[in-house]
Every structure is written in C-alpha cells, then in structure tokens.
Amino acid sequence: MADDLGGVDMNLINGGLNLLFLALAGIIFAMSVYALVHALRVPANAFAAAGKLQKNLWLVILVLATLFSAAGAWSYFQAFLYIGGAAFAGIGLGFFSILSVIAAAVYIVDVKPAVKGMGGRGGNNGPYGPW
Secondary structure, three states: OOOEEOOEEHHHHHHHHHHHHHHHHHHHHHHHHHHHHHHHHOOHHHHHHHOOOOHHHHHHHHHHHHHHHHHHHHHHHHHHHHHOOOOOOOOOOHHHHHHHHHHHHHHHHHHHHHHOOOOOOOOOEEOOEEO
C-alpha cells in the first residue's frame, strides 16, 4: 500500500505534522500580540531612557509582525481545515512569519527587560506611592 509506511498510516503522520505547524503559527501570533500589547503599555520616554528605538518605530514593527503572523496563522488554519491529515500542507509559516517571530523575540528578550519598570503604571503602586 502506498499510504502505509511500515504499518503507520500516512494520514496520521501528515495530520500530526499539520497540527504541529498550526500550533507553531498560533504561538508566533501570540508572541507578536504579547509584544505589541506590552509596547502599547510602556511610556514613550522609557524607550529613550533605555537607549532603544523609539516607541513609534517599535509599534510599527510589532503591528506589522502581528498582521503578518495573523495572516500566516489564518492561512495555515484554513489549510488545516481543508487538508487535515490527507496530505502534508508543508511548512506554511513563510518568510514573513519568520520575520514576525524574530521581531517579537527581539522585543521580548531585549527591549522589554530594558524598559521594565520605567515610568509605567506599576501594579504595586498605591495612592501614595509603592507599597
């Protein structure tokens, strides 16, 4: 049988791989959204004080990363619905999804720790200062 690889059904393997890449596309989208939401909450002067790119530039980068990763996740989700385990849909993450994960990772790993706690609305501030 052509669809049988040593007793393992190819539909099961293809479905597992398609599900894996769908999960990766979802994780990339979640990372981009997380980075964008964090960047929106940080004051603009925190970026300058930390010696990073301006807030507006980071917002443009992260909005594009979120849009590209959303498009990639949506297209892969549609492919997963139509193909399922019948065939391997391929690595549908694409070039822009890779750029999206790089932009979100750079923000989360480099920029977020540098601007953390700089003039933002902290969760432990009372009406008379930190407590």
